[in-house]
Amino acid sequence: MIKLFVIILPALFIGTLSAYAGPLITLSADDVHSPFLNAKGVQVSVTGPQASLLEVRLDEVAIQGKVWRDLHFSCHKFQVANDWIRCEDGLLKLSRSAPLPVSFDFSSRNKTLDIKIKTASGGAAAGWRLSAQWGKPAWEAMLTITNGEAARIAEFLPEAEQNLLPVPAKGNMNGTIKLRGAAGGLAGIEAHLAVDGLAFSDASGLHAGENISVEVNAMARRDEDKQGNSWLWHVDVDWPSGEVFWQPVYFAAQGHRFSASGQLDENTIRLREGKLVLSNIGEVNLSGLIDRPGNTLRDFDLSADNLELSTLFSQVLKPFLVNTAIAELEAAGQAGLQWRYRDGAHEFLHVDLRNASVEDGHGRFAFRGVDASIPWQAPGNQGSVKPTKATIRIQSSQLGKIPIGQVDIPLEIDGSNLRIPRLTLPVLDGELTLKNFSASRQAQGWVWQFSGGLSPVSMQKLTEALGTQPMKGTLSGEIPRVSYNGATVVVDGALLFRIFDGTIELGNLKLLDPLGPAPSLLADLDMRNLDLNLLTGTFSFGNMQGRIDAAVHGLELFNWKPVKFDASLVSSPGSYPRRISQAAVQNISSLGGSGAAAAIQRSILGIFEQFGYSEIGWSCSLRSGICHMGGIESEPLPHGYLIVKGGGIPAITVIGYNREVDWWELVNRLQRITQVETKPVIQ
């Protein structure tokens, strides 16, 4: 509104000159220049009976770089006397605005100016009033706004701002703005404004607010101690109600407050003692320096001691993490934050977490009881980096279904490189040790690697945790290197399981897109010398005695389900008792479907509980959901394939005839067989 006042005053001045020059005056100027104001296409005319009709047209007015175009002011009851000028029934119009009724009263004797602008809102008392008084040496002006419509104000904003800012559609403004000055110009501003029911939006709707109530109390005064145009300012903003969407963040008012002091001159805006109170999140202290006129941030300090992580994450951070692996987090606990930004660059960031917990919405991981102090320091000017050490303690965590005990992470931070020399994670009754962990941020995202080992974890505890068939034995392994290149986890070396008195080696392990929507796993499994007695006992398959070697090569899991592999199962070399029970024979037969049991010596089957065999062999190549089966490779049959080759007394031979079976059908049959004694089959 200060600007509006300034527009009217020069217009008045020109009008006054021309009015004294004669009864019917027209004054035109192509360009009017002054340090404060430039105007183009100026036309002033005073016409009508007793020079009572004033018309002022300005094609363009620029004040301090802000431009208004097509300004038209007319006054139908224009009166001029020796020491006063009066205008009633005036109309002010800008290019895009509806006309505003304006009247003014100027008295050179009393040294007063009174301008009234009525806005056509339904209310009785809606409008703007500017009262100014001047004498020597000071002057004072007061702008009073009563039910000023925000939408009307927007029409009178400079053109650049109209295109830049979302346009208010609704809302009323009440309050006062007090200006005081001396011969040198404006010396102080004091504003108390309350906005009610404000709604605004840009064309796309990506920056919009509704039903907003805001109270602003601001003051600024010229800094007498400084040369030039330097100002000291203070502002308090209260936001009790309303909602704002400012892509990508949505905020509903819950009593958020902001206050700040500072300094302003031609070159800089300085922010001091800024305090942002976000209800339900916490208090943030701010200070900084902005370079004008480019409005670039030069220095900034942000500190917050006690932020509520749950609301900080859900309201502020989450919208920025859409489509990342950590978008669906639930966080709790307290966080502290310190950020220092100097000369346009990050210098220091310190994050504190107190009793924090983070849980993945998909149940993939969880960290609980996290206390951490994580300092980060930017590399120095010559690229020299000051490494910092973070201390992180996690009381318990969960990876998938596997619980992990208390962990202390000695994290070394070196610019954008992270290092953990050694880390021990208690996993069930064993330990996972990570050595030489290093991570860095590259063009394709974060990459990391480590080596390590797993000291024996009991299979009983592991299968309990995973909720699968209970097994005995241990799981252990040496991991020469695990690396992640931004998309794939590659495990060099092999994990070794010791179960069923034999070994299982898991090698060539690769995990594609591990935290994505559809992770894939590639691996080779080699099993040696598994005790069939233990194995068949565990899975209630029907007793078998002997030892087998099994291989699952080229295993591909997509979304944790097998899509491709070449599996084979053969009797281990060596000398050991080889017996197979009647139940196991029947189960093996039924696995292959109806055709598989054809060669079983049925008459003998009914008589004996146990049979001898000399060799077992079975293979399955999974392709496109179909398992292509085969038997003992060294014993090809003209029709079918040999699964169990008889030996000893009584001997039994099992031949399969079906070479293809639907994989999921096979899995269902296997589940029916192995679960029949433990729980009912639900299909």
Added chain:
Amino acid sequence: MRNPVYRFIFLMLLFSVSSPGYTQANIEIDTPAISSLRQSMQQRHSQLQPYYERGAVGLTRDGLVAMRDANALPLAARQPVNALIAAENQDRNALYREIARANSHPEWEADIRATFGQRWIDLARPGWWYQAANGSWVRK
């Protein structure tokens, strides 16, 4: 069918044969990745549908979806719809990439995207918005 574009028009017809959007799919190249993406897109489709109908979300000509007019949504819904759009586009990009990869022709991705982009628009229901070749939004 030597021309990959025609090949994929054919596939698209199979892919979403009976209704707008992506239901009743019966695609020939049915890798686990593609079916997983299809499933996730099908589930999301019912969430996106009201926003297509309101004109808040439209179909772009490069086979993705975009916020066309956020003003058609309450303020509180704009951020979740943004997230929905981002997730849908992630799946769509992955789908085009995966179809090309599954056919051992990664270089087809652009053709596949263009074909799908046009096909989504053809299958859109009346009243939905799509982006014309010149980038402007058109109501079907």
